[in-house]
Amino acid sequence: MWAVKLVGALEKVVxxxxxxxxxxxxxxxxxxxxxxxxxxxxxNDQVTATAIATPIKGGSIEITDIFFTATKVSAGTVTITVxxxxxxxxxxxxxxxxxxxRMTHQVAGRMQGWRDAIVKYTVAGANSTGAITIGxxxxxxxxxxxxxxWNSRR
Numbered sequence: 001m002w003a004v005k006l007v008g009a010l011e012k013v014v015x016x017x018x019x020x021x022x023x024x025x026x027x028x029x030x031x032x033x034x035x036x037x038x039x040x041x042x043x044n045d046q047v048t049a050t051a052i053a054t055p056i057k058g059g060s061i062e063i064t065d066i067f068f069t070a071t072k073v074s075a076g077t078v079t080i081t082v083x084x085x086x087x088x089x090x091x092x093x094x095x096x097x098x099x100x101x102r103m104t105h106q107v108a109g110r111m112q113g114w115r116d117a118i119v120k121y122t123v124a125g126a127n128s129t130g131a132i133t134i135g136x137x138x139x140x141x142x143x144x145x146x147x148x149x150w151n152s153r154r
Contacts (some may be wrong), residue, residue, distance in 0.1 A: 031064050034137050041131040049120040052134050058141035062112035068103040070096050070130030084117045087147045114150035
């Protein structure tokens with residue numbers, strides 16, 4: 001099996017696969033080739049922020065997919081943030097008071113955080129039950145920006 005990365009703005013990877021009919025050549029983007037995912041679930045309050053996706057040292061996380069489910073409660077919120085300990089940006093806050101929440105979202109744009117920023121979630125309010133699955137790609141230090149640069153570009 002071999003892989004060749006095409007140089008330039010295409011950011012595609014040519015990958016050879018062995019199938020029952022012989023070898024096949026496929027063109028994948030870097031999200032398909034290097035994508036990972038992590039799922040977390042809770043069944044009560046989780047007031048402290050808990051990590052979902054952590055970058056390699058000096059690197060960053062690019063979110064590719066978000067799956068979210070939670071039951072309805074009398075008063076509750078779930079907040080998903082990106083933080084490096086100094087700067088924190090809120091990706092979404094989900095209110096659980098009106099009805100059960102079911103959401104899936106494939107990110108079309110490039111939702112990449114800054115250097116050393118971790119994706120975290122916090123559950124607050126009445127006891128609730130739910131799960132979050134995040135699809136992501138880990139970027140290296142060379143492909144990541146400090147917060148000041150990242151913030152000026154968005």
